[in-house]
Amino acid sequence: MSNSIPWLAALAVTASAREITFPPVSGIQHPMAGVDMSASPINPGLDISSAMYAGLSTYANLPYVHCLAGEGEEVEPYDIAILGAPFDTGVTARPGARFGPKGIRQGSTRISPDFSYSVYTRKNAFQQGLRAVDCGDVPLTFLDNTIALKQLDKAHKIISGRTANATAYTVPRIVTLGGDHTTTLSALRSTYNHWGEVSVIHFDSHLDTWDPDVLGGGLSHYAGINHGTFLHIAHEEGLIRNTSMHAGIRAPVSNKKYDLKNDKACGFHILKARDLDKIGTAGFIEKLKERVQGSKVYISVDIDVLDPAFAPATGTAEVGGWTTRELLTILDGLTGIELIGADVVEVAPIYDNPGETTLLAAAEVAHSLIQLMADKPVKSLKD
Numbered sequence: 001m002s003n004s005i006p007w008l009a010a011l012a013v014t015a016s017a018r019e020i021t022f023p024p025v026s027g028i029q030h031p032m033a034g035v036d037m038s039a040s041p042i043n044p045g046l047d048i049s050s051a052m053y054a055g056l057s058t059y060a061n062l063p064y065v066h067c068l069a070g071e072g073e074e075v076e077p078y079d080i081a082i083l084g085a086p087f088d089t090g091v092t093a094r095p096g097a098r099f100g101p102k103g104i105r106q107g108s109t110r111i112s113p114d115f116s117y118s119v120y121t122r123k124n125a126f127q128q129g130l131r132a133v134d135c136g137d138v139p140l141t142f143l144d145n146t147i148a149l150k151q152l153d154k155a156h157k158i159i160s161g162r163t164a165n166a167t168a169y170t171v172p173r174i175v176t177l178g179g180d181h182t183t184t185l186s187a188l189r190s191t192y193n194h195w196g197e198v199s200v201i202h203f204d205s206h207l208d209t210w211d212p213d214v215l216g217g218g219l220s221h222y223a224g225i226n227h228g229t230f231l232h233i234a235h236e237e238g239l240i241r242n243t244s245m246h247a248g249i250r251a252p253v254s255n256k257k258y259d260l261k262n263d264k265a266c267g268f269h270i271l272k273a274r275d276l277d278k279i280g281t282a283g284f285i286e287k288l289k290e291r292v293q294g295s296k297v298y299i300s301v302d303i304d305v306l307d308p309a310f311a312p313a314t315g316t317a318e319v320g321g322w323t324t325r326e327l328l329t330i331l332d333g334l335t336g337i338e339l340i341g342a343d344v345v346e347v348a349p350i351y352d353n354p355g356e357t358t359l360l361a362a363a364e365v366a367h368s369l370i371q372l373m374a375d376k377p378v379k380s381l382k383d
């Protein structure tokens with residue numbers, strides 16, 4: 001007993017020497033809570049104390065906004081909306097992409113709005129004047145594709161229909177986290193309403209322009225709307241221009257002539273995966289920019305454009321694809337285009353590895369898409 005008093009005194013001295021400042025416990029989401037760092041000479045406002053790994057997940061720790069609130073309810077304005085589309089009943093191979101939005105948010109845990117200056121672009125997409133928020137997921141029934149896709153159409157309409165935060169650019173833009181690739185159809189229907197026909201830059205190992213009569217439609221009308229036909233349907237509905245481009249194609253086609261002829265009729269040119277060996281990332285950037293020049297652009301990234309070594313967690317994996325670095329270089333190189341909507345889809349977390357390789361890649365792809373939007377605000381037809 002007599003030894004305990006000097007020991008306690010020593011502990012008290014050590015504790016005071018450390019000068020620990022305890023952050024408040026009231027915060028539930030980064031970067032809302034924490035120690036005031038405004039006195040920091042290098043990074044005033046930078047907050048490294050709060051709950052980055054705690055609480056409910058949002059994409060890149062962005063604030064959550066209830067963008068789908070009912071009529072008459074007040075909703076905080078935003079310019080870029082992250083939206084989850086948990087739908088995977090339009091796939092032709094392995095299911096699981098309904099868990100994609102949750103997975104991509106998990107993969108984005110270390111991305112933070114106040115710690116995001118890129119060493120490549122020297123920019124921080126979240127601090128360029130446009131307000132990015134996470135709208136959560138669209139409630140989609142998992143029992144009926146027709147109803148689920150109508151729900152998704154409606155959600156896009158509501159979210160893109162709110163007045164944006166930035167005054168000169170009144171229509172908010174949406175980055176969808178998929179979900180299987182069928183979900184892109186709803187996004188293109190929505191962008192048509194605000195910007196008219198758009199060029200699509202489609203990163204994918206598959207064409208996705210299959211005629212519903214060939215893929216599923218012979219069975220029922222319902223079956224003809226799936227992740228391999230949505231671009232054909234978008235073309236039929238007049239949503240996309242004939243200045244669109246695929247990048248990363250390598251999957252086999254069913255017919256030597258028909259598939260490619262049909263693809264061309266849908267408005268697409270093709271850059272194949274192995275073209276990267278010949279013309280490099282700079283060649284891809286040049287060709288893509290040239291193709292979509294003078295038009296509004298929608299970018300859709302099917303994560304299966306990457307090699308399964310870099311993105312195993314997808315439903316229809318094709319070997320012989322790109323590295324994550326190559327894809328990100330191409331995306332960042334597209335800066336300056338008028339990007340009016342984008343998505344990263346076909347992420348099925350169940351097939352990922354413990355290091356979450358695919359989720360990290362998909363999260364960073366979304367980050368690059370947000371950067372492209374932040375770099376170039378776009379006026380809508382009504383602005």
Ligand SMILES: [Mn+2]
Nearest residue numbers: 181204208302
């Ligand atoms: Mn696809």
